[in-house]
Amino acid sequence: MNSRMMRAFIVGVAAASVFFIPAWIPLVGMSVLALRYPLWEAVAVAFLVDLLYAPHAAFFGIPFPATILMVIVVWVLRPWRAQLAVGA
Amino acid sequence: MTNLRRNNNQSRLRLSFFLALFIAVSVFATEYVTHGAVRNGVRDVAAAVWGTTQGVYDATEASGFFKSKVALARDNKALRTERDSLLTMQFQNDVLRAENASLRAFLQAHEMRPTGKIAAVLSRPSVSPYSTFVIGMGTADDVRVDDWVLAAPGLVLGSVQEVGEHTALASLYSAPDYTRDVLVRDALLPYVGRGSGNGIVRAPRDLNVQVGDMVYVPESGLALGVVGHVSAKPEDAYHEVLIAPPTNLPALRFVEVVHPDPGTVRIDE
Numbered sequence: 001m002n003s004r005m006m007r008a009f010i011v012g013v014a015a016a017s018v019f020f021i022p023a024w025i026p027l028v029g030m031s032v033l034a035l036r037y038p039l040w041e042a043v044a045v046a047f048l049v050d051l052l053y054a055p056h057a058a059f060f061g062i063p064f065p066a067t068i069l070m071v072i073v074v075w076v077l078r079p080w081r082a083q084l085a086v087g088a
Numbered sequence: 089m090t091n092l093r094r095n096n097n098q099s100r101l102r103l104s105f106f107l108a109l110f111i112a113v114s115v116f117a118t119e120y121v122t123h124g125a126v127r128n129g130v131r132d133v134a135a136a137v138w139g140t141t142q143g144v145y146d147a148t149e150a151s152g153f154f155k156s157k158v159a160l161a162r163d164n165k166a167l168r169t170e171r172d173s174l175l176t177m178q179f180q181n182d183v184l185r186a187e188n189a190s191l192r193a194f195l196q197a198h199e200m201r202p203t204g205k206i207a208a209v210l211s212r213p214s215v216s217p218y219s220t221f222v223i224g225m226g227t228a229d230d231v232r233v234d235d236w237v238l239a240a241p242g243l244v245l246g247s248v249q250e251v252g253e254h255t256a257l258a259s260l261y262s263a264p265d266y267t268r269d270v271l272v273r274d275a276l277l278p279y280v281g282r283g284s285g286n287g288i289v290r291a292p293r294d295l296n297v298q299v300g301d302m303v304y305v306p307e308s309g310l311a312l313g314v315v316g317h318v319s320a321k322p323e324d325a326y327h328e329v330l331i332a333p334p335t336n337l338p339a340l341r342f343v344e345v346v347h348p349d350p351g352t353v354r355i356d357e
Contacts, residue, residue: 053216055249
């Protein structure tokens with residue numbers, strides 16, 4: 001299985017799992033992977049969680065909190081990804 | 089060549105960032121203009137996914153395909169025991185109802201218990217990180233924002249937050265940092281949600297709150313939960329009281345959706 005297929009498989013499993021298991025599990029898993037790899041699909045999974053479960057002003061009045069948090073993990077922490085990579 | 093490759097990567101990254109930003113702004117703008125149509129559309133599609141998986145699960149369970157004879161016999165015995173205890177509880181319930189009816193007749197009081205609609209629970213409360221869950225009824229069934237969501241008659245779980253045509257999003261009163269006043273032993277106390285169906289109340293020591301005391305929502309008379317634990321040191325002026333949910337949330341399959349009704353009892357003059 002090449003890396004592209006593996007990536008699609010992981011994203012597919014994460015997106016499907018938000019329907020059935022506590023959503024923080026795939027979100028944490030995607031966050032950990034996003035710290036190591038450029039995983040923009042994690043933002044899409046977090047957005048799906050917010051669309052399904054977040055009320056209009058979900059987290060202290062902030063809309064789409066999981067999405068915002070994942071954007072921070074994927075993009076804002078991007079410069080530190082190289083330092084976190086082990087053997088990369 | 090290395091610089092060229094680096095510049096290409098950076099411009100590709102910049103392009104993908106702006107593309108993502110454009111998509112995000114478009115979706116947010118659509119959400120704002122249509123008052124949540126994107127969310128409701130996604131939930132309607134998700135409802136089909138949940139309904140299909142639940143059907144497959146129920147059919148598999150009913151067939152007993154993955155269970156051994158020993159496991160089936162054990163389940164059978166457990167279900168018979170549960171049925172017997174439920175029959176006893178039903179009898180006790182009938183006795184209490186009859187007593188309630190005779191008391192109301194004596195007082196010439198009529199109970200105005202609002203009637204509601206039974207809705208299927210599509211997503212379990214434990215799945216959402218926001219203490220919300222999706223139910224399979226919407227505006228097509230006259231579900232409205234702020235409708236009460238009941239686990240059983242007299243037991244309130246929360247209220248409807250958003251409504252689509254065929255689905256609605258309900259929020260639990262035990263959502264983290266949700267606050268409201270509740271009645272415990274006839275005292276009005278502030279309640280704070282802690283998630284996972286639980287909440288906290290700080291009760292004065294003199295109130296003598298006990299495990300098993302019921303907790304009520306004042307304006308509706310509906311029970312919000314039951315006292316599960318009291319953390320108390322003799323020197324404390326206030327006790328921290330843990331409020332447990334009125335039902336087993338992971339096993340929740342159906343709820344009753346009720347329009348809010350001021351008061352539940354009317355005394356005839």
